[in-house]
Amino acid sequence: MSALLVRDVMTKSVATVPPDLGYREIVERLVERGISALPVVGDDGAVLGVVSEADLLHKVQFNGADVHAGLFERRRARQAKEKATGETAAELMTSPAVTVAASATLTAAAQLMERHEVKRLPVLDDDGKLVGVVARSDLLRRYLRSDDDIRFDVIDGVLGRVLWLDPMDVAVSVSSGHVTLIGKVDRRSTAEIAARLVRGLDGVVGLTDELEWGFDDTTVQHRYTFDA
CATH class of the missing domain: 3.30.1340 (Histidine-containing Protein; Chain: A;)
Incomplete structure (x- = not known):
């Protein structure tokens, strides 16, 4: 009668990108994989952040317009303009990443997604290393x-x-x-x-x-x- 945990439903084959990967290469990987976000992982295996379609779309949003961030602009608007000029994963990613432990319950994962308004979470083992990704659709497997x-x-x-x-x-x-x-x-x-x-x-x-x-x-x- 043991409840399903994140490790039971997560996707173990995880596509990642290094922090120095360029904008175009990030887009290519998202399209090839048919996913909406990628964890950005450093040389030591630590998750530095997540780069998503939303992060990349800021460049489309401003489309070459002057994106100088005003001193008194709201934080979200300022970040959007900064990402519009970004060219690498490190400059584009949302950091720190919202992650979940492999041993967490599906309820805990769902609450994290709702609180932070994200569709997927990098999954970490007890040593803090990336071992998978869990998406909203994965959480629904409990009802199958x-x-x-x-x-x-x-x-x-x-x-x-x-x-x-x-x-x-x-x-x-x-x-x-x-x-x-x-x-x-x-x-x-x-x-x-x-x-x-x-x-x-x-x-x-x-x-x-x-x-x-x-x-x-x-x-x-x-x-x-x-x-x-």
Whole structure:
């Protein structure tokens, strides 16, 4: 029932560029690979930044116009003009690069992409070396798991190994990633834990929770008495 990690879905064959590679050569590599960004890697293997189509398009945006950056211009506008005059990966790249650890969860990777508004992330190992690239489309692979595999994780993992429930007490069905739980457990807290764990399983796109419980232990008031 182990969750997928970035290392499980990333692309391991990574195209990179050195910091001194020229503008035209960068464009050629992007087009040849059919990708939108490339990590810029130094001689020591460290990721220095990422050069993307957006970085390259600043030259098209200004199209030879005067790109002198004004003193009081906003930072983003100033950077755009600087990149419009750039000719090498080091001058064009966005740095520092937003990276993710190979051991990170897919949720953590998705949050990084959303926070930094990027479509892909260089993946680093424990030593900080580049080992892959993970894209938005890679994160969606978790939803390609078969219904049979999901059902096995629910029954064997959640109900059996975690909650120690008798599989006969809960009927589990899965259709196109949507899980339905029907049955009765001893406590309300057990039912709530089961639902939360099932929703977090790889491949689950939705849950119909029809679990009942015999005892509502979430409303119990604990009282403590002390001897004089």
